[in-house]
Amino acid sequence: MNRLTAPGKRLFLSGDEAVARAALEAGVHVVTGYPGNPGGGALAALLPLAARFGLAAEWSVNEKVALEVAAGAAWAGRKSLVTMKMSGLNVLADSLLSIAHSGVNGALVIYAVDDVGVFYGMVEQDSRYYALLASVPLLMPASPEEAYAMTLLAFRASAQTGAPVLLLGTTVVAASQSWIRVAPLKRPAVEEPASFQRDVARFTKAVPQWCREQHAAALARLKQAGALLSEVNGREEPTASAQAPLPRGRNIGVVVAGVSAAYLAEVQARLHAAPPLAVFKLGLIHPLPREELEAFLAPLEAVLVLEELEPLIETQMAALIAEHNLRVHLLGKRSGLLPRVGEYNQAQVARALAALFETAGYRESAAEAQALAAQLSALPEPGGFLAPLPRTLEFCPGCPHRMTYYALKRALQTAGYQPDEVITTGDIGCTILGMHAPLSVCWTEVSMGASLGIAQGLKYAGIERPVLAAMGDSTFFHGGIAGLLNAVQAGVHLTLLLLDNGLTAMTGQQPNPGSWQAGTGPMAKPRADIETIVRGCGVTFVREVNPYELEATVATLREALAFPGVAVVIARAPCTVPGRLLPGQEAPFQIDEARCCAGRGCDELPCYYEVGCPSIVLMPAEEGAKEGLKARSELRVRIDPLSCVACGLCAAACPFKAIRPLAAAESDHNEQKEMASAWPSLLVQE
Known part of the structure; x- marks a missing residue:
């Protein structure tokens, strides 16, 4: 339901x-x-x-x-x-x-x-x-x-x-x-x-x-x-949490908006000697209820504004105070008390309340709030409860985009370019994950479809080496077509690498105008054909490749890089799902121990360090070896059979041909589960 x-x-x-x-x-x-x-x-x-x-x-x-x-x-x-x-x-x-x-x-x-x-x-x-x-x-x-x-x-x-x-x-x-x-x-x-x-x-x-x-x-x-x-606006009259009478001070208040109201309530609940505090909770941010705020501010001599990011409310309140000649001391972001970057937390709110109390002469209350802020600051951040991941954001196992970028690196290498000599402007979506090692292809990320305009500007600036723009299919439909038209009109020399996986994948695999129709099989009949659109923009060099055909993709990319104009290469393959084998594959890949030279001359480990697939993991060479080994000679590689989709990129990277499909008899699901259960204890953080 x-x-x-x-x-x-x-x-x-x-x-x-x-x-x-x-x-x-x-x-x-x-x-x-x-x-x-x-x-x-x-x-x-x-x-x-x-x-x-x-x-x-x-x-x-x-x-x-x-x-x-x-x-x-x-x-x-x-x-x-x-x-x-x-x-x-x-x-x-x-x-x-x-x-x-x-x-x-x-x-x-x-x-x-x-x-x-x-x-x-x-x-x-x-x-x-x-x-x-x-x-x-x-x-x-x-x-x-x-x-x-x-x-x-x-x-x-x-x-x-x-x-x-x-x-x-x-x-x-x-x-x-x-x-x-x-x-x-x-x-x-x-x-x-x-x-x-x-x-x-x-x-x-x-x-x-x-x-x-x-x-x-x-x-x-x-x-x-x-x-x-x-x-939707709410106003709370001044209340004190103290059990005993407090020293006489000045009227103070807080204007709060958004989730900061929850942080304020949590901090107030933990303060035992807080002075009377008037609270105005804003749900309607624009138009600001000026008359209600003026009435709220009139009896106050100090007010704290709690709002995340920019001081939008605070700035308008400053104008309101000046306009009506109110004698209210305004605390917030403009004085540097609160940050304009990041989300708030209880410690920041407690520290801000301490400043408000101090301004009003409530010194004991300020000391208590400062102590609470210190106590809260000592707590680990939510992310601190998790061990640091041994890897960065990366493509899923078998992702066609990894294949495409790997082919691009080979194409540039065989064309005589060093890794940092050729600029590839990146775009929004899964494709930008090519910025991370070991691929390290993408250089920039601006907004949907911006990679083409940035690439054209780099060529206008006088960059003589090849410049590529990389974007996904959904990004192309969203904001890339105009940039392509502009590049064609200008006649610049650049290559557009369109990585078409048929979905808006990073956000949850939603359909886009080019998604394949349900019931017709993968890659069957897209509603909007990218190649037709690209040719309609005036591009004469248009090639479509299957990124899983590595050598053919490398050759096509080299041809595109040499073309004196706008060249478009469409790398087309469906989005993969970890653990689901690619069409035509019967079993995941495995390491052939007899041929693998890890620790025996193959210290480069290209299957791991060049491919960057999360299905390939590092293990100690000997059972019971201490964790945290750093020397590559002490490491071995294994393939997780539950997440491998049998794309074959690791096999292509291995110079010793030591990676092959798991035999059908060896790919029994029970054995896969037994093997997978050992991974957590065997992983080595590199």
């Missing part, structure tokens, strides 16, 4: 799932988005329910298109939801401003998630500024429960005011789970057929006067929506 539709009044849901459940209750009709973490879980949770609830739900080609599809439905009177990670807001920003100024007829909720602390990669950005830029209301939940409640409220406010609403989460809120009290899942009936009336003064931008009127209308909608959404 789907967790979103499980019976009961309370459901155990993540923040993403809470948004999805609330959207169903609100009567959402269209759900779009682009894969990515954090934030992709909301659409992923709704897709299996699309047929049951009559949803139009899709993974769009990119976030800009996703927003435009959702906006079209909202203009026709329907309720729409768009989901994405924070980077997607950068992609859709152009359309967001235009749509926000026109407003919607149904409802439009944009759910994005900032990766505070950078758990998943990409820029640590504060997306709250987009709400100010686009003049749209911004809600920010502090928990999955609030994500559920705010989603319902966002749909209601958008439907009543015509303003798109931005619901912005963080990784902690999106991924954490909690019990949520939900309403009965009764889908609202669609009362009226979809309709869209022609109104060029509202929905076009060609007349300056209309644009000014649309801007004014957007600001009016923002003010109206702010009044409707202000109920």
Whole structure:
């Protein structure tokens, strides 16, 4: 049973799932988005329910298109939801401003998630500024429960005011789970057929006067929506945790937003001599409730602002204090008390409270808070409970991208280039894992499809050696086609390496426009053929290779590098699943001990140090040898039969032909399990 539709009044849901459940209750009709973490879980949770609830739900080609599809439905009177990670807001920003100024007829909720602390990669950005830029209301939940409640409220406010609403989460809120009290899942009936009336003064931008009127209308909608959404803000009157009377001090308070509210509550619960503390919890970040904040600040002489990343609220509060000539000492990021990088924790909040108490003259309370901060700082970080991994992020066993990059290194080597002489600009997705050793191919990573533009710029700068751009199929559809057209138009000499595995793999193997149709077999009939698109862009040198055919791939890459123009090599093979053998293979590979020269002249161990496959592990040469051996002469290699997919790259790298498929009789599943059970005790961290 789907967790979103499980019976009961309370459901155990993540923040993403809470948004999805609330959207169903609100009567959402269209759900779009682009894969990515954090934030992709909301659409992923709704897709299996699309047929049951009559949803139009899709993974769009990119976030800009996703927003435009959702906006079209909202203009026709329907309720729409768009989901994405924070980077997607950068992609859709152009359309967001235009749509926000026109407003919607149904409802439009944009759910994005900032990766505070950078758990998943990409820029640590504060997306709250987009709400100010686009003049749209911004809600920010502090928990999955609030994500559920705010989603319902966002749909209601958008439907009543015509303003798109931005619901912005963080990784902690999106991924954490909690019990949520939900309403009965009764889908609202669609009362009226979809309709869209022609109104060029509202929905076009060609007349300056209309644009000014649309801007004014957007600001009016923002003010109206702010009044409707202000109920998410909460104010707590000053309370003291002390059992005995405290020395008389000054009135102090805290303004807090997002998950920082949870850290504040946890720290307050551990302080036994805290002075009276007024708390204003913001759920509506834009428009900021200025009148309520002014009333909150008026009796205070010091206030602390807790918000992760940029001092957006703090800066507006400083302006508010100056505007009304309030005598309030403002503490936060601008003084350096709190960081603008990374997520907060309880220790940082305790330290900030200590500074607030000290400012107000509560010295004993400040000392207690400082002691608590020191105690909390001494605790290991969550990652500290795990032993460091003996490897970096890398491709899965048998990944075709590893084959492609290995072939590229061979092609460059045989063409006479040293490893650091040829630049390969990387792109977003699995393909960027080629930046890590032992492949060490990719040099840069900017944004979806940027590798081509960066490569062209390097050639314009005068780089005479070959320059390559590497990107995956989903990235090509998302943002790479324009860069290819530009390179062809400019006539630059560069090579585009398109690694086509048929999926948006890194984010969970979601389909993309080029994914192979279900039921027709692997590689059968893609909906959008990359080669056709590439040729349509004007590229004359287009070659498709199977990366598992190593020598042919090397030869094709050398030919592409020598071509005086834009050359495109499409390395096409399906995404592999660890432990599932490739088509045509009957058994995983194994080391032939009789031929293996590890420790007997083969100190290079190319099967391990050049290939970088996680299925190949290092072991002590002798049973019972001490752990942590460093000399390669003391090591042996083994292949994990449970994760090996029989791609054969290690066999191609071995100069002694000592790696071969496991005999069918030796690949019995029971024996594989016995062999696999020994790996943890035998692994050697290199």
